[in-house]
Amino acid sequence: MPFIPHTEEDIRAMLDRIGADSVEDLFDEIPADLRAPPLTGIPEGESEMGITRLMQERAAKDGMPSNFIGAGAYEHHIPAAVWQIATRGEFYSAYTPYQAEASQGTLQLIYEYQTMISRLTGMEVSNASLYDGASALAEAVLMAVRVNRRSKAKRVLLPGALHPDYRKVVKTLIGNQGIELVELPFDETTGQTPLDALAPYADDDVTAMVISQPNFFGILEDVDGLTGWAEERGIPVIAVVNPVSLALLKPPGEWGTNGVDIVVGEGQPLGAPLSSGGPYFGFMTTLKKHIRQMPGRIVGRAEDADGKPGFVLTLQAREQHIRRSKATSNICTNQGLVVTAATIHMSLLGDEGLTRVAEACYANTHALVEKLAAKGIKPRFTGEYFHEVALDFGGDAATRVQTMADAGVLAGLELSRDYPQLDGCVLVCATETKTESDLEQYVATWEQAA
Amino acid sequence: MSTTEANLIFERSRAGRSAVAQAPRDHAATHIPANLQRKSAPGLPAASELDVVRHYTRLSQKNFSIDTEFYPLGSCTMKYNPRACNSLAMLPGFLNRHPLAPASHSQGFLQTMFELQEMLKEVTGMKAVSLAPMAGAQGEYTGVAMIRAYHDARGDTERREIIVPDAAHGTNPATAIMCGYEVREIPTDETGDVDIEALKAAVGPQTAGIMLTNPSTVGVFERRIKQIAGIVHEAGGLLYYDGANLNAILGKVRPGDMGFDVIHMNLHKTFSTPHGGGGPGSGAVGVAERLLPFMPIPHVIEAEQGGYRFAEESDRPQSIGRLSAFAGNAGVLLRAYIYMRMLGREGMVRVSEFSTLNANYLARELAAAGFDLAYPQRRATHEFIVTMKKQAKERGLTAGDVAKRLLDHGYHAPTTYFPLLVPECLLVEPTETESKETLDGFVEAMACILAESENDMETIKSAPHTLPNRRFNEVAAAKALDVVFQPVQDGDDSAPRTGTHG
Numbered sequence: 001m002p003f004i005p006h007t008e009e010d011i012r013a014m015l016d017r018i019g020a021d022s023v024e025d026l027f028d029e030i031p032a033d034l035r036a037p038p039l040t041g042i043p044e045g046e047s048e049m050g051i052t053r054l055m056q057e058r059a060a061k062d063g064m065p066s067n068f069i070g071a072g073a074y075e076h077h078i079p080a081a082v083w084q085i086a087t088r089g090e091f092y093s094a095y096t097p098y099q100a101e102a103s104q105g106t107l108q109l110i111y112e113y114q115t116m117i118s119r120l121t122g123m124e125v126s127n128a129s130l131y132d133g134a135s136a137l138a139e140a141v142l143m144a145v146r147v148n149r150r151s152k153a154k155r156v157l158l159p160g161a162l163h164p165d166y167r168k169v170v171k172t173l174i175g176n177q178g179i180e181l182v183e184l185p186f187d188e189t190t191g192q193t194p195l196d197a198l199a200p201y202a203d204d205d206v207t208a209m210v211i212s213q214p215n216f217f218g219i220l221e222d223v224d225g226l227t228g229w230a231e232e233r234g235i236p237v238i239a240v241v242n243p244v245s246l247a248l249l250k251p252p253g254e255w256g257t258n259g260v261d262i263v264v265g266e267g268q269p270l271g272a273p274l275s276s277g278g279p280y281f282g283f284m285t286t287l288k289k290h291i292r293q294m295p296g297r298i299v300g301r302a303e304d305a306d307g308k309p310g311f312v313l314t315l316q317a318r319e320q321h322i323r324r325s326k327a328t329s330n331i332c333t334n335q336g337l338v339v340t341a342a343t344i345h346m347s348l349l350g351d352e353g354l355t356r357v358a359e360a361c362y363a364n365t366h367a368l369v370e371k372l373a374a375k376g377i378k379p380r381f382t383g384e385y386f387h388e389v390a391l392d393f394g395g396d397a398a399t400r401v402q403t404m405a406d407a408g409v410l411a412g413l414e415l416s417r418d419y420p421q422l423d424g425c426v427l428v429c430a431t432e433t434k435t436e437s438d439l440e441q442y443v444a445t446w447e448q449a450a
Numbered sequence: 451m452s453t454t455e456a457n458l459i460f461e462r463s464r465a466g467r468s469a470v471a472q473a474p475r476d477h478a479a480t481h482i483p484a485n486l487q488r489k490s491a492p493g494l495p496a497a498s499e500l501d502v503v504r505h506y507t508r509l510s511q512k513n514f515s516i517d518t519e520f521y522p523l524g525s526c527t528m529k530y531n532p533r534a535c536n537s538l539a540m541l542p543g544f545l546n547r548h549p550l551a552p553a554s555h556s557q558g559f560l561q562t563m564f565e566l567q568e569m570l571k572e573v574t575g576m577k578a579v580s581l582a583p584m585a586g587a588q589g590e591y592t593g594v595a596m597i598r599a600y601h602d603a604r605g606d607t608e609r610r611e612i613i614v615p616d617a618a619h620g621t622n623p624a625t626a627i628m629c630g631y632e633v634r635e636i637p638t639d640e641t642g643d644v645d646i647e648a649l650k651a652a653v654g655p656q657t658a659g660i661m662l663t664n665p666s667t668v669g670v671f672e673r674r675i676k677q678i679a680g681i682v683h684e685a686g687g688l689l690y691y692d693g694a695n696l697n698a699i700l701g702k703v704r705p706g707d708m709g710f711d712v713i714h715m716n717l718h719k720t721f722s723t724p725h726g727g728g729g730p731g732s733g734a735v736g737v738a739e740r741l742l743p744f745m746p747i748p749h750v751i752e753a754e755q756g757g758y759r760f761a762e763e764s765d766r767p768q769s770i771g772r773l774s775a776f777a778g779n780a781g782v783l784l785r786a787y788i789y790m791r792m793l794g795r796e797g798m799v800r801v802s803e804f805s806t807l808n809a810n811y812l813a814r815e816l817a818a819a820g821f822d823l824a825y826p827q828r829r830a831t832h833e834f835i836v837t838m839k840k841q842a843k844e845r846g847l848t849a850g851d852v853a854k855r856l857l858d859h860g861y862h863a864p865t866t867y868f869p870l871l872v873p874e875c876l877l878v879e880p881t882e883t884e885s886k887e888t889l890d891g892f893v894e895a896m897a898c899i900l901a902e903s904e905n906d907m908e909t910i911k912s913a914p915h916t917l918p919n920r921r922f923n924e925v926a927a928a929k930a931l932d933v934v935f936q937p938v939q940d941g942d943d944s945a946p947r948t949g950t951h952g
Contacts, residue, residue, distance in 0.1 A: 001797070002792055005884070006807070014808075017814055029671045029673055039572050045795075055541060060558070064546060067548050072775050073549050088510045089516070092517070093530075093725065094725065099862065101914045101918070101919050101922070102863075103514065104513070105510050106509075106513055108512070114933055115460065116495075119492045131584040165775045169772050169775065172773060224485060247492070250488050250489070276780035277775070278730070291933070301933075302927035305921050323624070326627075330628055335726075347506075348499060349469070351491040353469065356474050359480060360474040402552065
């Protein structure tokens, strides 16, 4: 029996001890009329060899196109050591560190993770991670509402240039809390969220404000100006950032005069493969004064009975298993295994490696734009961008993108689904994984698709 | 604090050292405006590749895990995670697929997800399954949000309450609150079932639904589930099934047949995807007919022109919406699919049979060794509760003490102090993948601790003794919070212990 070690002799001995005639007898408390029919809809079991063959076929079926789609999930090189160590059984098959003495590996790793991500974002404290970037933003909005007790309006400003699926997730997850989400328009020329967009709310009761850097279009926002506007009014700011970009970009802890209150983002670029959208992890960092309002697990340093240092889950009184209906969130887990990978990934890259990755992403995307500009394809917006850019493909964008895909190049994400006014625009990202010949192939495929 | 500080990755760092092979070559300077640039380096570790590999390999060795120890953590289903599930989910074709790749380049993945939905429908008896939720708690949120959307769509907006038994997981009441509901708690009777009279008194026009786990968190099957379903449905409420304990009933009885309207499954429990030190999980939800329109997106459906595609907003205008930026924890879903295909239909039934056999055997042996079962008159399901109430009163041997001393014997502790209604409880879940010898060894260790408590409580009270650390002072840790490493500068005793801006 796959994965079940019992011999006939074991079964007999165990049933005898229990005083039952058969295993079936152990289910005698389930009413007979509720018993399940045979599970005919499930195939018969496969051997490991059989399932290996099947999965190899499935994986191969989707091809290995040259991918230039970003839009919140980015293709990066992941050092071989990252997942080899993360999938060691001691990390892979452990659980939430409830018994601290038997979980020092996971606990210390999370403490190191909290330190790295706090430093990267320029903030004071971090939790052990949340599910993904979008749900982390939803949790940040709820947290900001708890933090800003002065505000009565429960009104949160979200840029229209924020990832549209992030806006949708926020709506889904806070939809029943009576929070009003106000969308800030972006400048159709620069692609930035202009200070003018904030003017209508200058004297309103605003509970929190979200700034995305870079924004969904890859454009760099005037983060100091936007943060400064909020600071003048005592409005907490939530930053949504790409962690790789932070090797080059000013960390949210330094935006405006005093920095933002909460930082969240998608951790995927730090060592998680694209893997069809998950598992990734959402990071969240904040100021020490807000830590009790932060959702999710937090690891702290502690001393044991001998005075020896180690690590424990701390501030658990915020959490659902203690506070139940009064908890800061219903969240139980973090994304432990992915955070394990990210911590190893950040350790291997270091400041220098991460900076080089960010620079290579920037260089490749800008090089591609230059090559396409020579063919008459221009960026849709004038704003400065990091490693992603909206290119105006024109009226036949949909056909061209599909034709390019059929030729083995995923050209980018069409923006018309969420932005009808950007019909014909394609969001394109070239990370450090792309070589000169990959960029040439993009251009050649683009030309052939005409 | 020097002992541990010397072991942090930051202490291994040396300026100028790095894992050079991992960085791409130098590129020309960027044109990022000066006011948007980072001025000082973040302070990530500066270490060689070997430093990093050795550091994290050693850290891993400080963990208990299923691969190294028996891990009978009740309600968490710590069964063996087959290696093939991991290696096949990490085939390059799966790892490199971008979540927004066009359907033309996604059929292998989409077909797999569609088949997983179909298999989960079959084992749960539900009408449709969504794989979008990223964890059990998010599955719960999804389920209760659908209940709310259902009532709202009918204009039935006076239903303000969700009923939750006192034995429920803490996530249940926390979820109900996140969905904008009030929580009404009802008691459990002395045999571990829901108190039917209390339920009858609790339901009414204000009832939106009830959240139940069956088998319940006290490790017994709720025998009157049909009656409960009748009472709640009669009052106009819906039934939510918390799938935490699905392992106990796989192939034996299905939530859909019990009368549940919406369920979540913890794929990281029942379908053996890794717990990973606390995630990632996956909380797929199943729904009955009437909740179909409200299912979250995306969701894999058969495409009109053949093949498969994701259903989007336009396909489900009444959907509760999107739960993640993309399509949930796809890598976890692949592992669950591989596991289900390896077990097949016969294997599904064996899961519940052998997890139940193991639990009943272990319960019987522990009772014989002198431990009290919380519900001795009931069949154990896949887990059961030992209560240390008597020993705690007689000689101060608490559930927490037993848990800590078990670590010295090389066993992870059972779940302690949950569910809250049983005093001094140990919730024990052996799972189907453990052998009789392992269970016998565990009983021996438990008996040994009981005997030790008669003459040497001090050794128990100060356990564990064989691990990297002894018991921690958690209260002090919560007071003097140190959650981010900050090196103390020489001659600067006033330096804060946590990080500061910049």
